[in-house]
Amino acid sequence: MTEHAPLSAEELAAYFALREVASLLEHGVEQQLRDDGGLTGPAFGILARLFGSPTGRLRMTDLADGLVYSRSGITYQAGQLEKRGLITRTPGEDDERSIIVEMTPAGREVLDAVLPGHNDVVRELLLGSLSKRDVAALTDILGRVRDRMRAGPPRSAAPRAKRN
Template sequence: MAEALHPSQMRTYFALTEAASLLQYAVQQQLQAEGGLSYVQFEILAKLVDAGRPLTMTELADGVVYSRSGLTHQAGVLEADGLITRAPSTVDQRATVVTITKAGRRRLDKVLPGHIDVVRGLLFDTLSAQDVRTLGNLMTRVRDHMREQPPRSAAPRKSRGSAH
């Protein structure tokens, strides 16, 4: 049987998960109200702009914490709204390449100021510059440890209705 968490570990765990949930909820509300975007849709657009180039669906899946089918659905919604395009890769026939459109960049530009305000107001305004550096270092280490697992896009797909 696993050893129980130390009370300080339990407090830290609950504080972290609650803070992350509260921040994510506020961000989702802002993105929906100002741009009609879900957080995952915002993340897809932001990752495309940040990359400065089209990305494959696999690259997006490895960078976005979301199921493959959910990511495909969200990309379909963004494509239907004219915010991205998807096309077969000219290099790898199995890959789909995703490109942000001008409308997608405009939508991202529209929601970004409010997004920054929410993040700054809820997360960074209560922290000193040293706190931000410390938190950033700690969370980077934790994230990197979690990401040491194979990317989710490399995980075998579960077959549906298979009786094996």
């Protein structure tokens, strides 16, 4: 099952294209977020998730799950947002170990100030090059990849190179 065979030219091309596009897209987005709202990528991620949450409230752990950061990383980012008054952190009522994060009106304002430009950048860098069919194909393909990644990170299927 473990095949150390090199990747084919086609596979490499797909891999590199993905990495490069994602990298350029990330840079573009982060610059816009900084310019328009003084937000870092992670900070924007937190606000966006709070905005997208049905109740508008999420636990720290919920945030850490979706985003790819460590727990202490989330604590740091949330601390920055709280300092700026963009979120509040209050102890959970049912489970007193947990912390409930909510967006403040000020936070909502910053998000609103940033979203239009964000849309523009994503459109300009990514979506502008794509037909509706492309968008659908991308979502289909990458959606499957994501689901498999999230599903069971089959650690057992993650062979490390054995040198010598």
